[in-house]
Amino acid sequence: MRLLLCTDMDRTVIPNGMQTEAKNARADFTQFCALPSVTLAYVTGRHLGLMQQAVDEYHLPQADYAITDVGTRIYQQKDSQWHSIEAWETEIDLDWRILKPAQIQSSLNDIAGLSLQEPEKQNPHKISYYVDLNQLNEQACLNLVQKHLDSLAVQTNLIWSIDETTNTGLLDILPPRANKLHAINFLQHYLNYAEQEVVFAGDSGNDLEVLISSVQSVLVANATEELKAQALSLVTKRKTTSQFYQAINATENSGHYSAGVLQGVSHFLPEFKPYIHTLQKKDHQ
DSSP states (O other): OOEEEEEOOBTTTBOOSSSOOOTTHHHHHHHHHTSTTEEEEEEOSSOHHHHHHHHHHTTOOOOSEEEEGGGTEEEEEETTEEEEOHHHHHHHHGGGTTOOHHHHHHHHTTOTTEEEOOGGGOBTTBEEEEEOTTTOOHHHHHHHHHHHHGGGTOOOEEEEEEETTTTEEEEEEEOTTOSHHHHHHHHHHHTTOOGGGEEEEEOSGGGHHHHTSSSEEEEOTTSOHHHHHHHHHHHHHHTOGGGEEEOOOSSTTTTSHHHHHHHHHHHHOGGGHHHHHHHHHHHTO
């Protein structure tokens, strides 16, 4: 059995949330991803440079593929170099052929509480803002932004999340086709993987669309209680409970971050369970 493991980075395999990481969790994750039968794809809101910075800083395994910028870019690693998969950019460009990012920015200029993120966090298919939560909560922000965008008569995909470490809202405005779920489905078919050979892991609101979909998905234990409840409610309504796994702390921090990802892999693909168990047993010797 082979595995296409698609995982978010921040607070999923990067232990930069409030909770404590299990001992040797990232070393175990790195060793698991080195298996010839495992193809690793990072799925992140970070741009490519920040993604690679995190890999180096947190000693994470190098990925084979990278879905970056909240699903607006897909890269393949070849000969130690990253190469953009242009077929993906061509596909999502269909939504915004007559739209320039400056038009969206201009239409939102007068919304108090919104501020553009740094230039390196923008691209032709992604306009990203910081949101002052003292001025705008999630629903107020999304409603106000959508009202302004309606005047452009163009479809958009609004992605909301919160950076827990700074208590700042994050808003990404993308073409409708540009999202993590569509990007994962694209990569699955691009690489010819069956549905049962794909697992996704995430922790936050911008992962929710994948978590509640037909993609086999893991919500790590360090996710917020609100998101856990929301995800469980939605998978029940959508009848995708069999494709959803909530990682738990069966032992100390065993469901947090990358340890939770491996717990989910064991759940969906039990043939990997003996190898993962051997790795984790070694940690307690």
